[in-house]
Amino acid sequence: MRFSGLKILKEGLTGNKGWTNHWRDPQPKQEYDILIIGGGGHGLSTAYYLAKNHGLKNIAVLEKGYLGGGNVGRNTTIVRANYFLPGNSEFYSHSLKLWEGLEHDLNYNVMHSQRGLINLFHSDGQRDAFARRGNAMINQGDDAILLDMEGVRDLLPYLDFEQVRFPIYGGLYHPRGGSARHDAVAWGYARGADTRGVDLIQNCEVTGIDISQGRVTGVQTTRGQISAKKVGIVVAGRSGQLAAMAGMRLPIESHVLQAFVTEGLKPCIDHVISFGMGHFYISQSDKGGLVFGGDLDFYASYAQRGNLPMKEHVMEAGMTLMPMIGKARVLRSWGGIMDMTPDGSPIIDKTDIEGLYIDCGWCYGGFKAVPASGYCFAHLLATDKHHEFASGFRLDRFKTGYGLIDEEGTGSQHNLH
């Protein structure tokens, strides 16, 4: 089933009876060439690109719950390519290009909206740092415009510019940044993978990884044993547990990150705004809700809900930046489990076990990475070679200290990112 304007018109006139399921609900087979553990954004995009770019057919995605029920459906949907360090820059640049072609590629409306992202700065030092970052973005082939205070005021007149603690000096404007409908991204990739023959198996929790003589041979699941030649672990916050099933310990600590949404309002915030000094960022969804969030709660957690101190902190920062939001009522808040690495950058690599691969460590920034991560992880799974855009995301960089990608420049240590 292909979506088109004509099809919508036809269905509208004939009682919407012609829509079919977006994917099958297959029984797991006894054996696959490649198993992907985790049906989040990264697992689904990996399966999609394995089928599309590499022509592989005998693939299954094993998801313990339902597709898109993890972080991919819980995040605040910022899509951007404003990274600074080699290793990250080329990867996120590639990802943004994939985003820009995604709806046509998937024939699916993921509501990708390049409404522009503005990172605010509040001192001369910060201005210098953002000018440098902007230059790095331009060198990478992406877009960045350094705005002074009046430039920001033109775009965001409702901010409190004269606040005493963090007066707004300007902002780094990234016009191609924006947002997308998070679960539509999961659904679009799921449908694309299914159409190309990938089995998407839900309610199938992996409970063990079978290893024989240093080689992976399959997995144990709540729906029985499944054999495979290659296995990719793509389970975000649960990476440590899957690794433990293979006898590995990872440089990962799982933390909870919260987000908030208000009641639906008329359009008032046209961009994505990031107020780093207050650990606060905000955008407005197409339904009208103000979607905003802040920092981690800062203690290891699998609770998928956060605590009050961070809620207060986020609300205070929001009120500091734009007092007008004080009138909006918060409808809901929730949390997702983030796979935090010591340097804040991800891992796409082989493991020491033959045939076992891992894609994890996306911290709080893995939504924008969904296309490129799947693209590059599929490349690694299919060819056993690192893709040039993801060649820096090595598991052993922590051990060797070589090739750390510490975007924030705070150090390679847990609890610093």
Add this chain to the structure above:
Amino acid sequence: MRIPCPTCGDRDRREFYYVGDAQIINRPSPEASEDIWNDYLHNRDNPAGVTKDLWYHENGCNSWLVVTRNTTNHEVQHAELVTKLKGDGS
């Protein structure tokens, strides 16, 4: 979330700084291998369930504490002074 500091009693989580897994208090010897140091500095059990982690009571008695918690539901079970676990001067 409240943490039962052995010196100060039940105190709000805001008074404490979180460091990470309590394995950090067992520093390997400087001569230990690269693998041991890597394990100590970076790799984590990261359990979904009961864990022990290191907290600092920065807005209280300035003690380092090993806190026993459940990571799946925020339950705080116990807190112990590091000096008591390791003996003074460590």
